[in-house]
Amino acid sequence: MLEEVAHCIEKMLSLTQKAEKDGALSPKDIFQFGYNAGRLAEITGEGRELWWDLLKGYVEQGQWILVEMELASAVHRLYEHEKPNVTVIPGGQQED
Secondary structure, three states: OHHHHHHHHHHHHHHHHHHHHHOOOOHHHHHHHHHHHHHHHHHHOOOHHHHHHHHHHHHHHOOHHHHHHHHHHHHHHHOOOOOOOOEOOOOOOOEO
16 A cells, blocks of 8 residues: 555655646646545545645645645655655655
């Protein structure tokens, strides 16, 4: 499960970094972001509240650093006792 969660988060982070660079996401990229948020909800059993509802407003407003911070917080809450193979660094690159 950790590998699947890490993959989704890495994809979401790559999209936020693309948005920071380009100024926005294309509709295809937003779909991909939402797909990964939905996949996280499914994998973790936490539902859309933790992954999409929490991030939707920030995505709509283009507040990518806040998206990254919320992802970091969500990962921390989920895996306080386990270390996923991804570290979220707001405004930076993810580390494996």
